[in-house]
Amino acid sequence: xxxxxxxxxxxxxxxxxxxxxxxxxxxxxxxxxxxxxxxxxxxxxxxxxxxxxxxxxxxxxxxxxxxxxxxxxxxxxxxxxxxxxxxxxxxxxxxxxxxxxxxxxxxxxxxxxxxxxxxxxxxxxxxxxxxxxxxxxxxxxxxxxxxxxxxxxxxxxxxxxxxxxxxxxxxxxxxxxxxxxxxxxxxxxxxxxxxxxxxxxxx
Numbered sequence: 001x002x003x004x005x006x007x008x009x010x011x012x013x014x015x016x017x018x019x020x021x022x023x024x025x026x027x028x029x030x031x032x033x034x035x036x037x038x039x040x041x042x043x044x045x046x047x048x049x050x051x052x053x054x055x056x057x058x059x060x061x062x063x064x065x066x067x068x069x070x071x072x073x074x075x076x077x078x079x080x081x082x083x084x085x086x087x088x089x090x091x092x093x094x095x096x097x098x099x100x101x102x103x104x105x106x107x108x109x110x111x112x113x114x115x116x117x118x119x120x121x122x123x124x125x126x127x128x129x130x131x132x133x134x135x136x137x138x139x140x141x142x143x144x145x146x147x148x149x150x151x152x153x154x155x156x157x158x159x160x161x162x163x164x165x166x167x168x169x170x171x172x173x174x175x176x177x178x179x180x181x182x183x184x185x186x187x188x189x190x191x192x193x194x195x196x197x198x199x200x201x202x203x
Contacts, residue, residue: 008069025053044110066092106135171201
């Protein structure tokens with residue numbers, strides 16, 4: 001059982017998770033018209049908070065996660081809401097390819113956990129239809145206090161470098177802005193502010 005498996009049952013009890021997702025959803029709703037023809041993939045969907053907020057915008061949203069417990073929570077929420085256009089998928093895109101294609105791929109607070117950023121961006125490109133959109137929301141570069149000293153992922157991102165990786169893959173970056181700030185206690189006991197960026201890029 002990984003760390004996210006352990007957190008799954010209590011994930012939706014954290015108010016900040018909804019506030020952050022709502023801030024991202026609000027920006028996406030401004031950019032993308034409601035369409036019953038467009039399909040979307042949320043990568044690293046967790047319990048699917050963001051996808052549920054966007055469920056009326058798309059014909060179908062696939063919610064992919066590599067945590068079995070997160071997927072179990074999503075499946076229960078889908079059943080409880082009778083959400084016919086939402087599907088939970090257990091899959092680890094870093095370990096094996098996936099072969100569907102989507103109009104939009106979006107994720108929040110996922111990429112700083114990803115081991116191989118370049119490989120994952122390549123996978124996103126292969127999963128997008130022509131002229132498809134990629135939406136990434138994640139941490140600006142931080143000092144390591146967000147997760148603490150045992151964290152082995154990325155300490156946020158220099159956004160210009162991440163945008164450059166997208167441009168190198170043929171994306172055109174449209175929106176790039178700060179969209180939310182997480183306030184949480186640092187390991188030192190002090191309160192810290194951790195801003196979140198939003199990139200929207202199109203193939």
